[in-house]
Amino acid sequence: xxxxxxxxxxxxxxxxxxxxxxxxxxxxxxxxxxxxxxxxxxxxxxxxxxxxxxxxxxxxxxxxxxxxxxxxxxxxxxxxxxxxxxxxxxxxxxxxxxxxxxxxxxxxxxxxxxxxxxxxxxxxxxxxxxxxxxxxxxxxxxxxxxxxxxxxxxxxxxxxxxxxxxxxxxxxxxxxxxxxxxxxxxxxxxxxxxxxxxxxxxxxxxxxxxxxxxxxxxxxxxxxxxxxxxxxxxxxxxxxxxxxxxxxxxxxxxxxxxxxxxxxxxxxxxxxxxxxxxxxxxxxxxxxxxxxxxxxxxxxxxxxxxx
Numbered sequence: 001x002x003x004x005x006x007x008x009x010x011x012x013x014x015x016x017x018x019x020x021x022x023x024x025x026x027x028x029x030x031x032x033x034x035x036x037x038x039x040x041x042x043x044x045x046x047x048x049x050x051x052x053x054x055x056x057x058x059x060x061x062x063x064x065x066x067x068x069x070x071x072x073x074x075x076x077x078x079x080x081x082x083x084x085x086x087x088x089x090x091x092x093x094x095x096x097x098x099x100x101x102x103x104x105x106x107x108x109x110x111x112x113x114x115x116x117x118x119x120x121x122x123x124x125x126x127x128x129x130x131x132x133x134x135x136x137x138x139x140x141x142x143x144x145x146x147x148x149x150x151x152x153x154x155x156x157x158x159x160x161x162x163x164x165x166x167x168x169x170x171x172x173x174x175x176x177x178x179x180x181x182x183x184x185x186x187x188x189x190x191x192x193x194x195x196x197x198x199x200x201x202x203x204x205x206x207x208x209x210x211x212x213x214x215x216x217x218x219x220x221x222x223x224x225x226x227x228x229x230x231x232x233x234x235x236x237x238x239x240x241x242x243x244x245x246x247x248x249x250x251x252x253x254x255x256x257x258x259x260x261x262x263x264x265x266x267x268x269x270x271x272x273x274x275x276x277x278x279x280x281x282x283x284x285x286x287x288x289x290x291x292x293x294x295x296x297x298x299x300x301x302x303x304x305x306x307x
């Protein structure tokens with residue numbers, strides 16, 4: 001018990017929590033924008049893989065780190081446009097299209113990696129974002145600029161969503177597309193824009209892993225984080241501020257299991273520790289999701305003129 005209390009009082013632990021939470025914040029915001037517009041985007045896992053690979057490859061080829069971030073966002077936006085084409089304009093199943101794009105984006109990334117580096121035995125490395133001095137704030141020490149971007153996007157997303165005409169349009173097409181059409185809005189265009197923007201954030205979430213958390217791209221590095229983001233949106237009740245809370249909660253459990261493995265004196269198999277953040281997150285999700293109010297038009301295709 002004393003070791004656990006000492007762990008919680010250690011600033012290094014909370015630094016790790018925020019670092020682990022960063023890609024979850026970005027990915028969850030991406031999913032939130034898609035679902036607020038009424039589109040379920042299960043392509044996030046593959047989009048994060050594509051963002052991780054394309055951003056890292058751009059930097060490996062000599063481009064600056066921020067260009068790598070932009071390339072990752074562009075890759076996410078392209079796959080988001082494909083998802084919108086299939087689900088918004090062609091009204092195909094959002095579940096099937098999302099899973100299909102996940103497999104496509106993942107396979108293309110792995111294939112491109114093997115094509116670019118056919119004979120390497122270990123992943124090539126780059127120089128990632130360097131940690132910044134955050135004005136002496138202990139928890140923010142050691143974080144990279146992408147963490148600052150993720151944190152700033154929380155209030156920015158909330159402001160855009162609830163205080164601007166763009167946010168009103170997105171919420172309207174996610175709640176009542178018929179009313180949105182009656183106001184002269186193009187439901188398909190608004191949904192497409194939200195999906196493309198949200199997918200760009202997913203690409204940046206993947207780029208964080210290769211440009212900030214690590215310095216190389218390797219297979220399975222996303223490791224289910226995309227699916228966690230889908231669940232965190234439900235936990236957050238589709239609100240940006242609560243999305244931050246959900247990401248930090250999962251990161252807290254994840255960092256905790258890593259430290260418990262390092263202590264190594266409990267006598268449990270390591271698989272129990274690996275399961276811990278997922279099991280506790282599912283429990284929190286079950287408790288919170290029963291009171292969640294989801295967008296009324298979520299997963300419902302819409303064709304112009306329909307009532």
